[in-house]
Amino acid sequence: MLTLRGVGVTYGDRWVLRGLDLTLPPGERAAVLGPSGCGKTTLLRVAAGLLTPREGRADRSCRKLAYAFQEPRLVPWLSLEENLLLVLGETTTPAPVRDLAERFGLTPLLKQRARTLSGGQRQRAGLVRALSVRPDLLLLDEPFASLDRPTRDRLLKETADRIHREGTALLLVTHDPTEARTLAERILELPDLAAPASDLS
Numbered sequence: 001m002l003t004l005r006g007v008g009v010t011y012g013d014r015w016v017l018r019g020l021d022l023t024l025p026p027g028e029r030a031a032v033l034g035p036s037g038c039g040k041t042t043l044l045r046v047a048a049g050l051l052t053p054r055e056g057r058a059d060r061s062c063r064k065l066a067y068a069f070q071e072p073r074l075v076p077w078l079s080l081e082e083n084l085l086l087v088l089g090e091t092t093t094p095a096p097v098r099d100l101a102e103r104f105g106l107t108p109l110l111k112q113r114a115r116t117l118s119g120g121q122r123q124r125a126g127l128v129r130a131l132s133v134r135p136d137l138l139l140l141d142e143p144f145a146s147l148d149r150p151t152r153d154r155l156l157k158e159t160a161d162r163i164h165r166e167g168t169a170l171l172l173v174t175h176d177p178t179e180a181r182t183l184a185e186r187i188l189e190l191p192d193l194a195a196p197a198s199d200l201s
């Protein structure tokens with residue numbers, strides 16, 4: 001369960017989010033759409049507990065939270081497989097994670113250092129890393145943005161099947177309504193507070 005109540009965030013003297021309420025019960029999937037710069041990533045950071053809002057509060061009660069960042073944060077000098085092992089806390093890759101890597105087309109890249117992966121490969125790696133821990137709350141920030149269309153469509157279906165099957169609660173940030181409809185049952189449109197004049201009163 002994730003609950004945001006009256007969340008407000010400022011950067012400097014500018015409100016990016018204000019008065020935001022969101023309840024995500026276990027297993028429910030919501031997508032956040034909105035123009036570039038309206039605060040979607042900021043919302044995910046608050047949801048993850050990485051950013052303390054200036055107003056309001058964020059509460060989570062989940063067994064395991066995973067967050068696939070917009071810029072996947074892999075350790076550049078470790079191999080892709082070592083990056084996966086790092087979050088799993090294992091010394092060998094378990095069979096289900098090997099299967100996940102295979103489904104996301106990463107098997108041939110497992111021994112490759114993260115810094116040598118392309119943007120799209122890194123993004124797939126970030127998504128596999130997040131899914132590999134079998135989270136009950138998953139935060140995804142534009143997870144398919146760097147992928148070509150056929151790869152995106154295939155992995156979108158793969159991801160949707162997996163989170164539906166496992167009953168994972170999802171908060172997805174995307175610019176793509178198709179992605180939002182495929183992965184989520186609820187869509188939240190964030191307003192751009194910077195568009196009209198906003199102040200700190």
Ligand SMILES: Nc1ncnc2c1ncn2[C@@H]1O[C@H](COP(=O)(O)OP(=O)(O)OP(=O)(O)O)[C@@H](O)[C@H]1O
Pocket residue numbers: 011012016034035036037038039040041042043
């Ligand atoms: N650490 C920061 N310091 C100052 N301003 C920031 C910071 N992080 C984000 N911002 C600003 O806050 C606004 C919202 O940023 P955020 O990344 O949440 O938007 P977004 O909706 O996710 O954008 P996009 O769709 O382009 O990824 C932007 O105007 C951004 O420049």
